[in-house]
Amino acid sequence: MDIKDLKNADLKEWLQYWIDLATPDQVVICDGSQAQYNEICNMMVASGAFIKMKWPLNSYFARSDKSDVARVEERTFICANKKEDAGPTNYWKDPAEMKAEFAELFKGAMVGRTLYVIPFSMGHPDSPIAKYGIELTDSPYVVVNMCIMTRVSTEILKRVDDGREFVKCVHSVGYPLDGDKADIPWPSAPVEKKYITHFPETREIISYGSGYGGNALLGKKCFALRIASVQARDEGWMAEHMLILKLTSPEGEVKYVAAAFPSACGKTNLAMMEPTIPGWKVETIGDDIAWMKFGEDGQLYAINPEAGFFGVAPGTSMKSNPNAMRTINRGNTIFTNCAMTPEGGVWWEDHDSKPEFLVDWTRRPWTPAKGTKAAHPNARFTTPAAQCPVIAPEWEAPEGVPISAFLFGGRRRTVVPLVNEAMNWEHGVFMGATMASEMTAAALGGAGQLRFDPFAMLPFCGYHMGDYFKHWLNIGKHKGAKLPKIFYVNWFRRGEDGHFLWPGFGDNSRVLKWIFGRCNGTAKAKATAIGNLPEAGSLDLNGLNIPEADLKALLEVDCKGWKDVLPQIEAHFEKFGAKLPAEMNKQLADLKARLG
Numbered sequence: 081m082d083i084k085d086l087k088n089a090d091l092k093e094w095l096q097y098w099i100d101l102a103t104p105d106q107v108v109i110c111d112g113s114q115a116q117y118n119e120i121c122n123m124m125v126a127s128g129a130f131i132k133m134k135w136p137l138n139s140y141f142a143r144s145d146k147s148d149v150a151r152v153e154e155r156t157f158i159c160a161n162k163k164e165d166a167g168p169t170n171y172w173k174d175p176a177e178m179k180a181e182f183a184e185l186f187k188g189a190m191v192g193r194t195l196y197v198i199p200f201s202m203g204h205p206d207s208p209i210a211k212y213g214i215e216l217t218d219s220p221y222v223v224v225n226m227c228i229m230t231r232v233s234t235e236i237l238k239r240v241d242d243g244r245e246f247v248k249c250v251h252s253v254g255y256p257l258d259g260d261k262a263d264i265p266w267p268s269a270p271v272e273k274k275y276i277t278h279f280p281e282t283r284e285i286i287s288y289g290s291g292y293g294g295n296a297l298l299g300k301k302c303f304a305l306r307i308a309s310v311q312a313r314d315e316g317w318m319a320e321h322m323l324i325l326k327l328t329s330p331e332g333e334v335k336y337v338a339a340a341f342p343s344a345c346g347k348t349n350l351a352m353m354e355p356t357i358p359g360w361k362v363e364t365i366g367d368d369i370a371w372m373k374f375g376e377d378g379q380l381y382a383i384n385p386e387a388g389f390f391g392v393a394p395g396t397s398m399k400s401n402p403n404a405m406r407t408i409n410r411g412n413t414i415f416t417n418c419a420m421t422p423e424g425g426v427w428w429e430d431h432d433s434k435p436e437f438l439v440d441w442t443r444r445p446w447t448p449a450k451g452t453k454a455a456h457p458n459a460r461f462t463t464p465a466a467q468c469p470v471i472a473p474e475w476e477a478p479e480g481v482p483i484s485a486f487l488f489g490g491r492r493r494t495v496v497p498l499v500n501e502a503m504n505w506e507h508g509v510f511m512g513a514t515m516a517s518e519m520t521a522a523a524l525g526g527a528g529q530l531r532f533d534p535f536a537m538l539p540f541c542g543y544h545m546g547d548y549f550k551h552w553l554n555i556g557k558h559k560g561a562k563l564p565k566i567f568y569v570n571w572f573r574r575g576e577d578g579h580f581l582w583p584g585f586g587d588n589s590r591v592l593k594w595i596f597g598r599c600n601g602t603a604k605a606k607a608t609a610i611g612n613l614p615e616a617g618s619l620d621l622n623g624l625n626i627p628e629a630d631l632k633a634l635l636e637v638d639c640k641g642w643k644d645v646l647p648q649i650e651a652h653f654e655k656f657g658a659k660l661p662a663e664m665n666k667q668l669a670d671l672k673a674r675l676g
């Protein structure tokens with residue numbers, strides 16, 4: 081396919097604008113084929129941007145610039161027409177001013193480079209829940225990562241050309257090869273020139289200056305969460321920062337669960353977990369994002385809009401996530417900012433092997449005595465979801481899977497019990513709106529201070545968070561809705577001496593079993609001031625040896641602790657001003673009253 085053959089005026093005009101402005105040397109349409117993927121990888125090996133690994137097969141190392149290692153929230157903007165619509169939790173820029181700035185920044189930005197046109201679908205292309213996008217980028221690294229993380233094909237371009245709605249995504253690393261400037265392995269722009277911008281009214285994304293992860297793979301956080309959350313609000317569906325898992329009981333009964341936890345709280349681990357309780361099975365649908373729409377039967381049906389996992393590598397091991405290890409060991413994986421073994425293999429902190437010598441992510445020799453981290457803490461693997469040994473056979477089902485339960489959670493050393501079922505939808509929305517993790521003494525604010533991350537969407541909600549709470553409440557009012565039950569879980573509770581009270585990992589299946597039982601009416605709960613907690617004996621603890629006192633702390637209501645955090649919840653709610661739905665203040669007042 082050639083861009084000269086396109087007939088859709090809107091598409092052609094948009095493409096031509098950016099080509100004329102950025103003046104790339106050539107334009108290449110990505111077709112999603114293995115041959116084109118291999119060709120681009122080989123080119124990157126030749127340029128020094130990639131190193132081909134000895135093992136796993138068909139896998140590569142990439143190492144970023146030291147200044148371009150993570151999402152940059154302070155350079156991420158919602159360019160809504162009205163500042164108020166971005167709300168208090170987002171940075172805002174005026175859309176016209178931002179576009180004028182881009183007209184300067186992108187002038188000649190792709191000189192000496194190739195502009196790749198990536199037509200992609202979020203979700204199975206034939207799913208009624210899927211949406212399409214086209215990303216223009218001058219980064220071959222972005223192309224090959226997008227080929228793993230989304231469904232890239234020229235069929236998508238044809239459908240867009242035929243008039244199908246799409247999200248316009250533009251990306252440049254901001255490092256033109258003008259004059260006789262040579263290329264470098266990881267081109268990017270200084271932080272003050274980086275911009276990750278979203279135009280919710282026109283469904284556009286423009287990203288400049290960073291080549292890393294969510295800043296550059298625009299299908300992920302920018303589209304599937306920030307822009308999609310706006311589309312979801314306008315169209316009556318949900319775009320959430322949630323894993324989706326399939327839970328099968330020993331009797332063969334199936335339930336699907338979606339769970340929202342803040343970044344780095346173990347979503348990928350939970351999505352692929354190996355249950356410790358006999359006969360129970362967990363399979364993966366997705367590990368990061370869920371898009372959900374009501375079916376005619378009133379159930380919410382979810383798809384995973386992504387096609388790969390962009391997982392945090394450090395901490396991933398045969399103990400924490402054996403299925404992630406098996407997925408990447410099957411090859412076809414890109415490792416970014418990991419360390420390299422002398423044999424050409426990969427390593428990161430808490431990996432199963434104990435190397436004596438490595439090349440660290442900054443390309444320097446490393447031994448354990450050095451005392452530094454060999455892999456960057458935000459080092460990543462990009463790997464195809466289809467390779468996961470526990471991927472559910474229906475993970476790409478166009479109609480999605482019916483969700484029975486939503487789980488919320490954070491890292492709480494104190495106060496919050498192991499599991500707590502919401503009394504009703506509105507109470508569940510209150511739980512999501514007050515999701516929080518405790519800061520450690522090292523973080524600004526200090527120990528005991530909460531960092532609120534409502535619905536794990538703090539950096540990802542594309543509009544005013546108060547309106548987003550309202551949207552959740554409206555979902556609860558959908559005519560004929562058979563709503564998922566809502567639960568708050570906390571795997572991270574500690575004793576006074578700092579030890580974890582709950583073993584976590586595969587033993588979290590015990591909590592999933594209780595949740596499953598609550599959904600089909602077989603597990604017992606006691607009503608308390610904060611919600612429904614497991615009744616004594618209703619949580620399967622067979623084979624575990626948890627001291628009585630620890631179990632008590634995990635499953636009781638710490639009234640004093642809850643009362644102590646109420647002022648922090650009040651202060652958190654005040655941020656949303658008049659946009660805070662009245663229902664949230666009512667929930668807070670009711671909780672206060674119940675605690676006595």
Ligand code: OXD
Nearest residue numbers: 151294342343344368
């Ligand atoms: C992610 C994140 O990368 O949530 O998934 O930060």
Ligand code: MN
Nearest residue numbers: 321342343368
């Ligand atoms: Mn995430």
